[in-house]
Amino acid sequence: MEKIKIDSRKLQETLANELTGFTELTGQDLTKVKGLVETAVETSRVKPLESDVWIYRIVVLVLGLVVLSATLGLIFVFNDATSKIPETLTALGSGALGALAGLLAPSPQREN
Numbered sequence: 001m002e003k004i005k006i007d008s009r010k011l012q013e014t015l016a017n018e019l020t021g022f023t024e025l026t027g028q029d030l031t032k033v034k035g036l037v038e039t040a041v042e043t044s045r046v047k048p049l050e051s052d053v054w055i056y057r058i059v060v061l062v063l064g065l066v067v068l069s070a071t072l073g074l075i076f077v078f079n080d081a082t083s084k085i086p087e088t089l090t091a092l093g094s095g096a097l098g099a100l101a102g103l104l105a106p107s108p109q110r111e112n
Contacts, residue, residue: 015034016034063100066093073089074089074093
């Protein structure tokens, strides 16, 4: 299915002009229709964070790779007891793990 890009401002202006012309021709007041059209155009705007699943996939993948690389770095590079683990590596792994948990945790829903 092919996505169609629509300029919502242009659509809103065109519909407003058409409704104004129709009102002048017929004498009917179409302000309710105009309000409904404007409301529909405003609510139809979809935010990329809500519609584009690839944003979350990329973020989760990158954060997962940071956690894995920090863990593997701790295991393989600093495996002897005399090596001191850098705090930066621990902070990177902890921060990425916390961000990943925050992204994947369900967001709270308000009850109306």
